[in-house]
Amino acid sequence: MSDYRDVNRANWDERAPVHAASAGYDLAAFARDPAHLSDTVTFDRPLLGDLGGLRGIHLQCHIGTDTVSLARLGASMTGLDFSPASLAEARKLSESAGNPVDFVESDVYGAPGVLGNGAFDLVYTGIGAIGWLPDIRRWARVVATLLKPGGRLFIREGHPVLWSLQDGRDDDLLVLEYPYFEHEEPLIFNEEGTYVEADHTFVHTTTHSWNHGLGEIVTALLEAGMTITGLVEHDSVPWEALPGVMTRLPGGEWQVKDRPRRVPHTYTLQAVRTTVY
Structure with missing residues (x-):
């Protein structure tokens, strides 16, 4: 089997200019x-608090819209991504926006090797990121390694229950189809499009991904020397995750139409590095 990073990088390299346009x-x-x-x-802003003067790293930053936004809130930001095409778009965005951001090419697991240990006050990870990583414990160790003692992780992510649901059904049923817990072998999808409207015929359509249970994520962070300081589950998600059964809310979020309180859509987790290795 091809390395998952090569497969996914080809997909994201092709997506990047399409997303940017x-x-x-x-x-x-x-x-x-x-x-x-x-x-x-x-x-995220109500939970992010004051970012003024903080040095932040945005892991899996894609084309940099969230990274530049965090810089606009006062943080000195670095963005990291494994896709050179994504970083090219992110650098153009940073320049046109007038907000300097240092963008670095690396996969997440290699981040300490290129960024150093204990260099950041804030690690930020956004929606749709950690599902591309096979090992959540290794991810948590990277987060802890990047943070200064007392530094904070902020992650808002698709809920593992949402990732477990089957999409593209002909009815309105919510069906648990995919693993909730971390699994050794990747879920392999072949999808012709992307999550934004685009007039583009994709060539690199295969992706490899993994789900990670909420308990597994929390436990991984605790084992890495982090203290959990907040966990909030939300009933909305920033894109139409389940086409045909969701409605768009003011502000751009999406929500299941029928009894949305049944389903956790996303979560925000915060943790502080308390153990020094």
Whole structure:
């Protein structure tokens, strides 16, 4: 089997310019309005608190919309991604927005090797990121290694229950189809499109991904020397995760139409590094 990183990198390299040109990401708004923030960071803002003067690293930053948004909130930001095409778009965005961000190419597991240990006050990870990683405990060790003692992790992510649901059904049933817990072998998907509207015929359509249970994520962080300081589950998600059964809310979030309180859509988890190795 091909290395999952090579397979996924090819997919994200092809997605990057398509996403950058899409109305969904609306990169022009960053140049047009110096106060503009991504919808995701706008949602996160009440829990993020004051970022002024913090040195932050955004893991799996993609084309940089959230990274630039965090810089606009006062953090000195670095963005890390394994896709050179994504980073090229992120650098263009940073320049046009007028918010300097240092973008670094690496996969997550290699981050301490290129960024150093204990260099950051904030590790930020956004929606749809950790599912591309096979080992959540290794991820947690990377997070702890990057943070200064007292430094904070902020992650808002798709809930593992949401990732377990089957999409594309002809009815409105919510069916648990995929693993909730971490699994050794990847889930392999072959999808012709992407999550934004785009007039593009994709060539690299295969992806490898994994789910991670909420308890596994929390336990991994505790084992890595982190203290959990917050865990909030939300009934909305920033994209139409289940086409046909969701409705769009004001502000750009999406929610299951029928009894949305049945299903955790996303969660925000915060943790502080308390153990020094």
